[in-house]
Amino acid sequence: MSLTGQSKKRISPTQNIKVVVRVRPLSKDEIEKKVRAVVSCVSLKEIQTKEKKYHFDRVFQPDSSQMDVYSYVVAPMITDVLEGYNCTVFAYGQTGTGKTHTMTGGDPTLSSNVHWKNDELAGCIPRAAANIFDEIGLMDAVDFNVRVSFLELYNEEVRDLLSEEERPSPLNLFNDSKGSVYIQGLNEITVFSSQDIYGLLQKGTHKRQTASTLMNNHSSRSHTVFTITVHIREVTLTGEDVLKTGKVNLVDLAGSENIAKSGAKDKRAQELANINRSLLTLGRVIQILAEKNNKHVPYRDSKLTRILQDSLGGNTKTCIIATVSPSSSSYEETQSTLEYACRARDIRNTPTVNEKVTKTQMIKDMGHEIEKLKRDLEAARTGTGVYIDKENWEQLNTDIQATNYTLTLKNEVIEEMKKKVSDLEIIREKKIKEFDQVMNVCKTKDKIIDKAKTMLSKMNVNLKQEQYVSEYYAHTATETSMKAKELFETTKKLSSNQDILQKKLENQYYNNYTNEKIIKEKGNTLSQNIAASLNEEEVLRNITTSSLNNLKLNLDSIKIAQSDAVQALKLNFESDTMTSIDKIFTKNTDFITEKVSGINTSVEESQKKIDAMLGFVDVQSETCKSVSTKFKTYNHTYASQVRTASDLLSNIYKRLKEQRQNEEKVLQDLERFTDITKNRIQELDFIINAVDNSNVLKETDNCLDEQRADIEQGISEIQRTTNVISDKLKENRISLDSHRDGCLKFESELISSCEEIKEHIVKVEKNNLDVIQSHSIDVTTKVEEAIRDSNILMEQIDTHLTTSETLLKNMDNIINQDIMTNIIPVKRGGDTPKQNALNLPKRVGEGTLPRDVLVKRFKEEFSKNVENESFHLNISTDSILPLEDDSINSIEDHSRHSESLNCSNKSHN
């Protein structure tokens, strides 16, 4: 039987294995002994011990029913099994915590009177059996096959609990060609109802090895695996028969307590070592899988882990039920079970649906198997098989086993590689996600950059536009001044022409006057002649009168014509020149007004800037003030500190001085005392000598000797005292010296620290001053720049105003003096002079364009030349200004008119 074999087809996403905890209620014994419960279920997912809180997929309280556990853990797996998944449920925990109670339940044989859902004692295995048959029963007319196997793993030996043998021999584990674990000779019994399964469960349970331990008389020391395999026949859309296979392994593990505590000895200890070997290996496997560090997973180190390989980190849907006791006596085990279960939560499986096998393929496989068996039977019956020596046979078997082992190892390596690949795949996916995120960030950044670029280009265009407009205005200003000059020249010429015209008129009048005079003289001569000749007087008078009348008429007509011509000339000149001057004036006024408003705006802006600068200056001055206040405070503190330090020093000096004075005084006293002592000694010597010399007093020798001895003793004592005092004084002096040195050192340190503080203050002050200076320089520069700008603007305004004033004055002069005065007829005569040709400025009437027109023009030009990198707009008035020829025409008309007038005058002459 293969526990794990089936090639896989549909892969579900990788998922953590499910881990739940079931807390058993306190037993009667425990209640009687008043054992304390040391674990509490905080919520549906949390359990609290004395030390720690643990989180699981689900926590079942002591009063949870069997059905509660089944509904949450196994029921969803039945649906998965029928869909073709392999599922495994482990019960893990200390002996006596309810593993068997959870997996098998009170009585493995369910009563047929009660529905399995209502049976209180039934564990997961009988419920799963009933559930599977219920589910199959709900399916419409399907062919199915349900098989059951039940094995026990005891002392690292696999035994078939459904074997007919009384004491079944251990079974071998093999890895088949697909790398799955295969248990040779394990019975898989086909069942047709849930009752069949209950029977087999009961049969197997009887066979289960049990052993007594000190902890629980009924506890099982073996692991059991109860497997229900379901094959369902399906017909594909193409009409082909396929077989869908799914199975559920229900595992009841041996108790997880340690050997020492169990108190087992000798053979039992060996058993426990083996049992623990499986559990220890299971623990290591769980640890390595949970750590996800791609270490070798030691599935092969125990039979239990080999059998359950696929359920841990494989393709199976797995759930671990950790059973714990609430009793304080089991606290350590409970804690270790919870830690173990917690670790297992990190194991990830990739559940995969078993591949559906076609009927043809199955028949083919079975046919091959039958053929093989037939051949073996035939060979055994006829003796035609291959006979080899036993040793060779064993060698061959060993070789096969070794090869199989190598193969298995290779398969394991392959599996590991696959795992690594899948891990790498996960990492790759993560990296791709990260890369995508980075790319998204980059895209966002790109968008921001693009926006910034667009803004920049817009700003560039605006800048160019502003340059264009300002250049244009500058250019127009120059042009205007030039035009004004030309106009001035023209006006001058016009005035000289006016003079000439006046002269012409004067000449005309003079000629007329002369003519009149001559006519009058001639008339007088004629009348004289008529008077002389009386006969002809009447006739001659008539002739003369008519001639005079004619002449008068002629003269009048000439006068009228001339005055008309002058009037017309005057009117023409006035209207044309005035119109053109008006136009220029209006345009210039507009231009000036616009400029003035622009300049006003600039001045306002400058004013605002200056205000802002002044504000900034105010802030800076405030900062300066606060800095200087701080500096003052700092200085003050520093001065007071220096003062305190100097006071301290002077105190120390004073004390030192006093001490020195005291010392000197003591020394002086000592010296005086020494002198006195010396004198006393001398006196005594003198007395002794005197005594020595006197015989009378020899009697008192002894007494004197005694006195001398006393005195000598006193002297020596005095000397000793003096020595002691001098030693003390020396010591005192040394200590004073060291004290003085210390004071001096302190003083020098104080001075140096004061110097440092001073330097620091100076530095800070300098820095502050530098900062303030640089700020004020900046501010001053900016203010000066702003003032300079505004001055320039004011100058420009002044220049414009002066120019316009000059223009106005010139025009006034032209109108008031040159034209109006010179037009009055002069009573002098002369020859009509030749007329001077006027050199008028071509576009004397041109004004400046409004800003919006300029901007529009700039945009047109810019859009045309946008491709050209070195694009530069031509702002010459030839290219941008429209021709406004009214003024030119008027002046040309005027000159034409003058010419015609000249001609008419000539004809008159």
Ligand SMILES: Nc1ncnc2c1ncn2[C@@H]1O[C@H](COP(=O)(O)OP(=O)(O)OP(=O)(O)O)[C@@H](O)[C@H]1O
């Ligand atoms: N949730 C529970 N409710 C009621 N009784 C329980 C529960 N869990 C366990 N018990 C009782 O505790 C005793 C021990 O339980 P059980 O035999 O299932 O423990 P075990 O973990 O399987 O022990 P072993 O490892 O020795 O097989 C039994 O009498 C069982 O009925």
